[in-house]
Amino acid sequence: MERVDRQSEEAVFTRVGEFADRDAFTAAGWCAMERSLQVVGTRSAMMLVREAFYGGRRFDDLVRRTGLAETVASKRLRQLVADGLMERTPYREPGARTRYEYVLTARGRDLFPLFVALMRWGQPAEDGVRGGVELTHAGCGATLVPAVRCEAGHDVPIGETEARIASR
Amino acid sequence: MERVDRQSEEAVFTRVGEFADRDAFTAAGWCAMERSLQVVGTRSAMMLVREAFYGGRRFDDLVRRTGLAETVASKRLRQLVADGLMERTPYREPGARTRYEYVLTARGRDLFPLFVALMRWGQPAEDGVRGGVELTHAGCGATLVPAVRCEAGHDVPIGETEARIASR
DNA sequence: CTGTATCCCAGCGGATACTG
C-alpha cells in the first residue's frame, strides 16, 4: 500500500503553505468551528433548535418534545436567547393570559444547513432503525441532503477545496 | 404584532400531522441528530476531524494543531477509530521505522458538509476577527458555503421543508 | 403553565508523570 496513492484517494483539503502561522490562531481558539461549538456544541442546544425548526414555541412543548429536564431547558433557552439564536416574546391568545414563546431569529435559522447535515449523517441509507423523523422537500417529496457550494455557485467536491489563512 | 404573520415569516418546517407518535421515538433517543452528536458532539472529536481534513495524519501533528492535551487526543482518536470515522494504519518511510497514521474513512469524509456548516456559521460576514482559516473553492477562489438540496436535485429553502414520520 | 433553586452524578478536558 503506497502512501501517495492513499493521499490522493482520500482527497483532503489542499493546504496552502505549511500552515506555519496558523498554529498561533488555532491555539488561541480563533477557529470559526470552535466558536460555533461553544454556542451549539451541546446536545440540549441542538435539540431545542430542532424543536424550534419543527415549530415548537412554548416552553412546555419544547421540554416535552426534547425530553430534556426542565431545568436544563430553562438554562439553555436563556443562553440561546442571550446568544441571539432565539427570541423570547410575549403573546396573547384571545381570552387567555399572556404567555411567552421562543422563536428562532435569523441567526438561529441560519443553522438550517447544519441541522440537515447532522440529521443526514446520523441516518445512513442502509440504517435499519425504524421510525424517526425524515426531512423532505415539500411537493417533490425527496429526502433532504446537505451540500457544499462556493459563493460563485459551483458545487464543490471535497477534492477541490483549499484551506488558507485569511489575511484580514 | 400578529402571531400568524410571524409564523409564516419564520418559515419553519411544515409539520405533517401533530407528531403525536413522534414523541415516543424522540424520547427513546431515536433521533438521527442525537446519534450524530453522540459521535461527533464533542469539541475534541470535531477538532481532530478538522485537522484530518487539513491533512494531518501523525499523532504528534494532530495534538499540536488541535491544541488538545495528549491524553484527550489519545482517547478521542481511539473512539473515532472504533466509531469508524478514522483508520489507524502503519506506514513506513524509506529508512525510517514504522509509524502509524490516522486517516479519515469514507464515513469520516461524509462529515464534509457538517464541517463546512460549522465553519461558516461561526464566521459571520461582518465578523471583525482577524486571521483564521478560510475555506475556498480551488481555482475559483470563492468561499465555501453550506447548502441544502433534495435527492431530486432541487435547492430547498427552509420554507419548503416537510418533516414527517418515516414509516419503515 | 412557565419556569427557578438546589443538589448530584457522569463525562469532557487538562496536568503531570511515565513507557516503548
Added chain:
DNA sequence: CAGTATCCGCTGGGATACAG
C-alpha cells in the same frame, strides 16, 4: 515520536422541590 495511567476541576444534564 507515540502514546498510556492517574488524578482533578469544570460543565452538562437529571431529580426533586418550589414559585408566580
